[in-house]
Each structure stands twice: as structure tokens, then as C-alpha cells.
Amino acid sequence: MSSQASINFKPFLAILCAAATLCSTGLSIFLYVKTSAIIDFTEIRTSPIPATFRRPNPYINLDRITHVSDFPPITNFPEVVLQMLLNDSRRPMKEDHRMQRTKVGTIYPDDRHIVVTREISTVLQFRHYDYAMEKCTLKAVIPDYAENKPFNDNIVDIWLLDTSDEISAQLPNTWTHAPERRNLLTSLTISPTSDPSYEFDCRSNEFTTFELACPSSPNLRCHVDFWQDRRKLPTGGELYSNPQYLDYLIITHRCIHYSKAWSGLKGAGVMLRLIHISNIRFNTVSRFGEE
Structure with missing residues (x-):
């Protein structure tokens, strides 16, 4: 059943x-x-990718507060560092990175390549985060251990690019080609005896985009090439034998040596910082704006 x-x-x-x-x-x-x-x-x-990200103001009504004291300077690192070949009128940009694929996945270190030659220029974009810190200084600093070693001066032009928009890999229209140059801000002399810098206004929650390029005059030296790492302090160098009539300073993580093969300044394992440490650095320094 x-x-x-x-x-x-x-x-x-x-x-x-x-x-x-x-x-x-x-x-x-x-x-x-x-x-x-x-x-x-x-x-x-089929909706288009937005032209820019929405960045709401996080400092609502702070302008109503009476400022009783100034704040110390802060260090700001570039959000974007891209390279550009100068022989192409379309001004295409690319990122020279040190990304590696490992057993634990893809590693994208915070290394950025600063290179300025007759063939290549570098685009830097800074985002100005902090409220009322609207006086900035673009600064280049030579390491302590290089200041008493002779090498030739190098001239780098600082151009302001014609954009106020954010450059991001998530915004393909901004990542492919560099904006046009708006005006030449200044020329920095990179040398062991100078402390080059340039002051400019930097409004809060906005972007400033520079192009580091060689001067148009072929008689001026221009060759700057180094990697930066803003997250760690490079190991101090061990001084090797150096020939006479030094033309080219090379700074690596663990050694310093000199070469006559070039007439510029080159380094590796460096970072963008304000504090004077053993590195080369391009950075902006923000100061509290006056009312």
C-alpha cells in the first residue's frame, strides 16, 4: 500500500x-x-562617463569661525604624476609605474617618476584638501649629502596647465592627453647651492596642474630624473669613489656615485616631502590663509 x-x-x-x-x-x-x-x-x-567627479565642500560654515591662530605648514603630495613625449603635438600622457604581479596579487607601489629632459616632460596634479590653507609653495630640495658635491645647474620650467578639472584613470577623457599650457609660472634652478621654490594661490578643494619641462633655449642644461616614494624614507647612501669634474649626480637607495656621461641630476628612491631629509623632492607646502 x-x-x-x-x-x-x-x-x-x-x-x-x-x-x-x-x-x-x-x-x-x-x-x-x-x-x-x-x-x-x-x-x-550607453550613458557617457561623467566629465568629473563630484567633490562636495566638506568645510561648511567654517568661514564663520574666528581664526585665533595660524596653523603650521603641511605637506601635500601630487595625486597624479604622468609623463609626456614632447615630439607629439597631441600631448599624449602615460604613467611610468613599478607595478608588479606577484603570488599574492598585483602590487602597485607608491613610486612616481619625475623626469624632465629635452624629449620628455612630467605632469603633476595637486589636490588642495585643507580648509583655508590656500598659500602654497612648490619646492625642490637637494639632499644633505649632495650639497657639498659639485654638479652642473639644471633649469626646469614650471608651466601652469589650462585645466581645473581632476585627472584620473577612472575618467579616461582626462587621462589620455595633457591640457594645453596656460602660462609659464617660473623657472627653477636645480643646484646644490640653491633652494628653489615658487609660491602661488591654491584654493581649497580645487586642483592645480603643472608641467615640468626643459627651457626652449638649447644652451641651458636640463636633465632631471628620479623616482619618488612618499611612504618610506630611502636608505642613506654609501659614498663611492667619484671622478673629477662631476657632471651628473646619481642617488639610489643604497649608494651615491657620479658620472660624466650626462650633464644633469638623476636620482632613485626619492619622495615628495617638505621636511629636509635624504632625498630629492618636488612638493607643495600649504600655509594657513589670512583673513
């Missing part, structure tokens, strides 16, 4: 499952048709 009931029960389950499947399919079709009448999915799939 029980076996007969079991045999009769199996067709009932099959019919029940088929009915449930038909109901689910019908409900899905009904919802899709109704939703399509309200939302145009084609428009969603």
Missing part, C-alpha cells in the same frame, strides 16, 4: 514543479515588460 502511494506521489511532485516553473517564468516576463516601460535600459548602458 505504501509503495503504491509513493508511486502516485511522484507524478504529483513533477506536476507541481512544472507549475511553479511556469508561474516564475510568467512573473519574470511580466515584471520585465512593466519595468522596461518605465526605465530605458539602453540609455543606461
Whole structure:
């Protein structure tokens, strides 16, 4: 008797499952048709990428507070460092990185390449975060251990680029080609005896984009090439034998040596910092703005 009931029960389950499947399919079709009448999915799939990210002001009503004292300077690192070949009028940019694929995944170190030659320029973009810190100084500092070692001066032009928009890999239209040059701000002399800097206004929550390039005059030396790492302090160097009539300073993580092969300044394992440490650095320094 029980076996007969079991045999009769199996067709009932099959019919029940088929009915449930038909109901689910019908409900899905009904919802899709109704939703399509309200939302145009084609428009969603083809909607353009936004030109820029929305950056709301995080400092609401802080301008109503009376400033009783100044704040010390802060250090700001560039959000973007890109290289550009100067022989292409379209000004295409690329990122020279040290990304590596390892057993634990892709590693993207915070190393950035600053290179300025007759063939290559570098684009830097700073975002000014802090409220009322709107007086900035772009500064280049030579390491302590290089100040008493002779090498030739190098001239770097600092151009302001014609954009106030954010440059980001998530915004492809901003990442591919560099904006046009707006005006020449200054020329910095990179040498062991100078402390080059340039002051400019930097409004809070906005972007400033520079291009570091060689001067147009072929008679001026221009060759600066170093990697920066803003997250760690490079290891101090060990001084190796150096020939006379030094032309080219090379700074690496663990050694310093000199070469006559070039007539510029080159370094590796460096970072963008304000504090005077054993590195080369391009950075902006923000100071509290006066009312």
C-alpha cells in the first residue's frame, strides 16, 4: 500500500514543479515588460562617463569661525604624476609605474617618476584638501649629502596647465592627453647651492596642474630624473669613489656615485616631502590663509 502511494506521489511532485516553473517564468516576463516601460535600459548602458567627479565642500560654515591662530605648514603630495613625449603635438600622457604581479596579487607601489629632459616632460596634479590653507609653495630640495658635491645647474620650467578639472584613470577623457599650457609660472634652478621654490594661490578643494619641462633655449642644461616614494624614507647612501669634474649626480637607495656621461641630476628612491631629509623632492607646502 505504501509503495503504491509513493508511486502516485511522484507524478504529483513533477506536476507541481512544472507549475511553479511556469508561474516564475510568467512573473519574470511580466515584471520585465512593466519595468522596461518605465526605465530605458539602453540609455543606461550607453550613458557617457561623467566629465568629473563630484567633490562636495566638506568645510561648511567654517568661514564663520574666528581664526585665533595660524596653523603650521603641511605637506601635500601630487595625486597624479604622468609623463609626456614632447615630439607629439597631441600631448599624449602615460604613467611610468613599478607595478608588479606577484603570488599574492598585483602590487602597485607608491613610486612616481619625475623626469624632465629635452624629449620628455612630467605632469603633476595637486589636490588642495585643507580648509583655508590656500598659500602654497612648490619646492625642490637637494639632499644633505649632495650639497657639498659639485654638479652642473639644471633649469626646469614650471608651466601652469589650462585645466581645473581632476585627472584620473577612472575618467579616461582626462587621462589620455595633457591640457594645453596656460602660462609659464617660473623657472627653477636645480643646484646644490640653491633652494628653489615658487609660491602661488591654491584654493581649497580645487586642483592645480603643472608641467615640468626643459627651457626652449638649447644652451641651458636640463636633465632631471628620479623616482619618488612618499611612504618610506630611502636608505642613506654609501659614498663611492667619484671622478673629477662631476657632471651628473646619481642617488639610489643604497649608494651615491657620479658620472660624466650626462650633464644633469638623476636620482632613485626619492619622495615628495617638505621636511629636509635624504632625498630629492618636488612638493607643495600649504600655509594657513589670512583673513
